[in-house]
Amino acid sequence: MATSRRRWIKLATAALSAAWLSLSVMPAPAFAADKIVVFAAASMKNALDNADAAFTKETGKEVTVSYAASGPLAKQLENGAPADVFISADTNWMDYVAQRKLIKDDSRVNLLGNKLVLVAAKDKAKPVEINHGFDLAGLLGDSRLAIGQPESVPAGKYGKTALEKLGVWASVEKKVAGAESVRAALALVSRGEAPYGIVYQTDVSADPGVAVVGTFPADSHPPIVYPFAITATSKNPDVQAYFDYLKSAKAVPFFEHEGFTILKQ
Incomplete structure (x- = not known):
């Protein structure tokens, strides 16, 4: 009885080994x-x-x-x-x-x-006239400006350039909340973590929680x-x-x- 049991175990082990070998040499899905x-x-x-x-x-x-x-x-x-x-x-x-x-x-x-725009939460959106020296710092108060990281995210670089050209960057530089991408900046505004953000016009349709409040002049930044x-x-x-x-x-x-x-x- 013990001999038969040992033989059954050996056969089962051999069968499992063969099955594993056949699986291991099968080509990966292409x-x-x-x-x-x-x-x-x-x-x-x-x-x-x-x-x-x-x-x-x-x-x-x-x-x-x-x-x-x-x-x-x-x-x-x-x-x-x-x-x-x-x-x-x-x-x-x-x-x-x-x-x-x-x-x-x-x-x-x-x-x-594309175009560069200023956005706010839809339920708090009021038009902002974007021109030289506009009071973005006053609009932000103690809050942050959502923008892509100016060092690596194109929308952030365009945004920084535009604010510099308009004479505003120095007043808001310390209020910037740099995001890993333009969509991440958009999300900060949508979630209420930042009252304003700078994104592309094309991003706005991706989030029903935000609205455009102003468009940056085309001559304030290089063509997008x-x-x-x-x-x-x-x-x-x-x-x-x-x-x-x-x-x-x-x-x-x-x-x-x-x-x-x-x-x-």
Whole structure:
């Protein structure tokens, strides 16, 4: 009886070992590698999600997007993170990756434009006339101004430049609540943690809790330009078709609906 039990255990162990061996040599699923991977500025989320859904419906090709501030995304590319397309919210970070040979230079295109606005919680929103020397510090009182980190977030850099040009930055510099992205700055206003914030016009539709109270003069900051490019390491056979789609008339409605201006088709 004991002999039969030991024999059964040996057979069961052998069977389990064989099963484990067969599983261990099975190829890993390949579907993840087939997806088009995009690194995109946080302010692109609504428009790009909708455009990507239409592209997938039309072609059957899946797109996955990592949204963040342009600076951290550029640094991730520099550190070897795999992506097929990079979309920056300013030309500086695209220049950064270009100088490091991380994009295909001939693919680069300045596709979209945007506007810089001052926002407040919708239930407390009152129009603010944004001009030289306007009393932003007085509006803030003891509270904070939500803005992307001026050192790394494009919207923060544009915001700081605009406030400097308008002669206001020195009075509010110590009141700044620097956020990791423009959408994070938007959330601070929406949650009531900051009474005012500086974001892109296109961000406002992403949060029903905020409203535009003023638009910064176009000459108070450099033009807001979104460059697109295919990465140098991309080997995805579908990336060119996807990139062409983003530049085509088919994608225009998704961008315009969120408030972007089309610079090139």
